Amino acid sequence: MLQLNLHRNIMSAAGEKNKLINGYKHSLYESTFLSEEELLKTSKQFFDHLNKRRSVREFSDREVSKEAIENIIKSASTAPSGAHKQPWTFCAISNSELKSKIREAAEVEELENYSGRMSESWLRDLAPLGTTMEKPFLEAAPWLIVIFKKVYEFDETGAKHNNYYVNESVGIACGMLITAIHNAGLVTLTHTPSPMNFLTKVLGRPSNERPYLLMPVGYAKNPAYVPDIERKELDEISQFYE
């Protein structure tokens, strides 16, 4: 079997659209080869663009179309995942009643968090960001996206199969979601009401899904203010081994 496939690989000359590798169909990767000049230009432009992203807590009531949200979710779902299981569900909510229910339940948990569950040093660390137990953005933003991680899947017989590297996979997808939101000229913040099991209930999610993050999405209020904070310098966040 293996030999046969090796033979096939040799037979399929470089550049063919499709070929079998170990018996599995593979297709040609369409790579973009940039000149060094283009590489530096595009990587710098992308950094400058992403460096403008901020977590914004004040939203405009301007609507955002469902189609834009769909494109953003599709972008996030291009993320790599353990064994390509894509262990995520993005729940997009524009329904006002549901948003109010979510706000109400989130604030119940946040009241506990801010009045005892979080340590003094945690509260001190959050003080410059101005976060409180009040979460008006959960009603003000036109959309809430709640990301669920799928810890396991059911097969056709109903048997459970665990997914792999679920936190890593969903974390990467959320990073890409944030990037897509920013790229669309919209804003978000990562809201982590804790514990957030109430989201499973409010949204009627199945037993194999666990809430992972909640992101309000919309246009920033005009004007909106964000904390005056700095990002770490390259030499603080990287180490090169050449």
Ligand code: IYR
């Ligand atoms: N989950 C709370 C507290 C909170 C925690 C961290 I770490 C933040 O960076 C911001 C907030 C909240 O969402 O308010």
